Amino acid sequence: MNTDLTNTTSSRINSALVQARRAAGSPAVGMVLTLVIVTDEANHYDALKAAGDASREHPARILVVIKRSGRSPRDRGTARLDAEVRVGGDSGSGETVLLRLHGELADHADSVVLPLLLPDAPVVVWWPVDAPADPAQDPLGALAQRRITDSYAVEQPLRELAVRATSYAPGDTDLAWTRLTPWRSMLAAALDQARTAITSAVVESEADNPSAELLAGWFADRLKVPVEQVVTNGPVVTAVRLHTADGEIHIDRPDGPLASLAIPGQPTRTLALKVRTTAELIAEELRRLDPDEAYAAALRARATSPAPEIRAKVTPPAEIRKNQEHEHV
Known part of the structure; x- marks a missing residue:
């Protein structure tokens, strides 16, 4: 009615x-x-x-x-x-x-x-x-x-994220952080299985992606390691690589709803890691009404850490041809 x-x-x-x-x-x-x-x-x-x-x-x-x-x-x-x-x-x-x-x-x-x-x-x-x-x-x-x-929805996401860090109060959150929940859950599970010290981290994403910035802040806060950021064609975050003495833990999601997870000494697995809708993000935020301390720590770490090294990822010619063929399928 x-x-x-x-x-x-x-x-x-x-x-x-x-x-x-x-x-x-x-x-x-x-x-x-x-x-x-x-x-x-x-x-x-x-x-x-x-x-x-x-x-x-x-x-x-x-x-x-x-x-x-x-x-x-x-x-x-x-x-x-x-x-x-x-x-x-x-x-x-x-x-x-x-x-x-x-x-x-x-x-x-x-x-x-x-x-x-x-x-x-x-x-x-x-x-x-x-x-x-x-x-x-x-x-x-x-x-x-x-x-x-939602820092992702504005024209200058990284500037918006800096404003959020300056004005943060308990109860604030950002959908750029909510988008990382599946990534953080998968990475936490991988670290529990690997049980080895992390020496450095790499976050790959499209340029000026606030979720990638917050993920780098989360690593800096929780792992206390240097974080490098690599620019790709997206969409959003496409890969995370954690370097250890035993090898590299990495999650790759170049496109689509599936990702590959590799842990040293274990077979590579394919897992669901889709880009979620706004409705799913809002539903997640409505499940909790207490302050998000992990978001606050990641935001604070990103604001206070030295600017990370950022480089562009060079796509090999063979992979470019493969992607072009895939686009025409």
Whole structure:
């Protein structure tokens, strides 16, 4: 059930939510958290779709804050709140409210959102694209236990990552870090099996990839070894190599959903290591609401460590021909 409200208030939106629930035959609230998405018209559809898919695992009230100040003479006029309430259907067991804030109201989004938060439930705020320099000090971010940004989604990812390191507060996280969870799990398992000291590490990825930077920071923090970064054609992180006295532990994922894992003295194995969707990343972040200390340590290590040596990976001619043939299959 969808309800459009023009020039409305938070009180009227709450009343519309109750009425929609009753009309759908499920007046009881079974949601576990409030997810606030702060975005714009251009990006709200993709963000809402990802959040809706994630809410099938974590039933939530999703509040999409779309700030419209300054976009047109109409938007720059009198402060106004337009809303669309969605209950049932694509919203699943949760609720979705699109909030379009016009005029000066766009600068006071927290006053609109606060009355719409689920009582006694955690709050997560997600900026899919343009996040504030200090999410914890942002009026909306201050309402949340967890604050999610995405350094990969901006024009200058490494500069964005440096800003995150400067402003980090417990509860902050970044989807560039979340993308590394399968890599970190696989590497931790490999190190448990190898049981040998690591002397250095190499991270291969596309250029200016924030996930690669955080992975290098994780190695610097946990292994206390020098880390080299190698630029490849991607996508994202393509390989990790850990040098030991017994040989090289390496994971290669040049493309596709599969990776090869090699550990000295053991046969090479093929494992699943796909590039995950935004919905899967958000669902993972909603599983935990405590501060991510590993992310904080990796971010801090990357910011304080000397700049790593970065070189381009030269692809042999035979491999280039093979890739070209593969592209035409």
